[in-house]
Amino acid sequence: DAMVIQNPRYQVTQFGKPVTLSCSQTLNHNVMYWYQQKSSQAPKLLFHYYDKDFNNEADTPDNFQSRRPNTSFCFLDIRSPGLGDAAMYLCATSRDLGFMTGQSEQYFGPGTRLTVT
């Protein structure tokens, strides 16, 4: 089955120690998104890739970076995690951007729960 996969599902890192979260998709979608969701809050978009074009949200801290080496994979790098970065990180994909029917529906991965000690 086509799907969005995130690894690892649970990640524990130390304060200030760089960490990378991984997302892969078998849907061959053009767009990949990274969201941060803290407890009892709505998901917050960090950035997205449309193909190789990177789109950063204005309020995403510089501490968060992303790479998309190919269509299938996208990585979230947290350069120096702080205690406030502990959250669920959700990867999502959509076939395209735009209002054409079916283009923009998002498909979410299972998430990676990040703990910072």
Place this chain on the structure above:
Amino acid sequence: ELKVEQNPLFLSMQEGKNYTIYCNYSTTSDRLYWYRQDPGKSLESLFVLLSNGAVKQEGRLMASLDTKARLSTLHITAAVHDLSATYFCAVLTTSGTYKYIFGTGTRLKVLA
């Protein structure tokens, strides 16, 4: 600033009862999505509403969209315990760039 507001934020209801969750948004959009999230889990897509007047139903849940009022509703009929979860609406906006804006979420608890 684009806002997507849901109410209520918390809802505790008895099994067998009906209730409606409201999603109001402040920008022009005719793409609205409803998701369910169980504790510690990811988002599960429930409904995709693509035009004014759209209505979709799945089991005990029915969603509708009124783009003129900038309002979507998620109606629960004869609630059962398994519907306990947090429900999010999300609006797709083209303001500046295409992106999804999520509502605040409604935490639903169905009591047996």
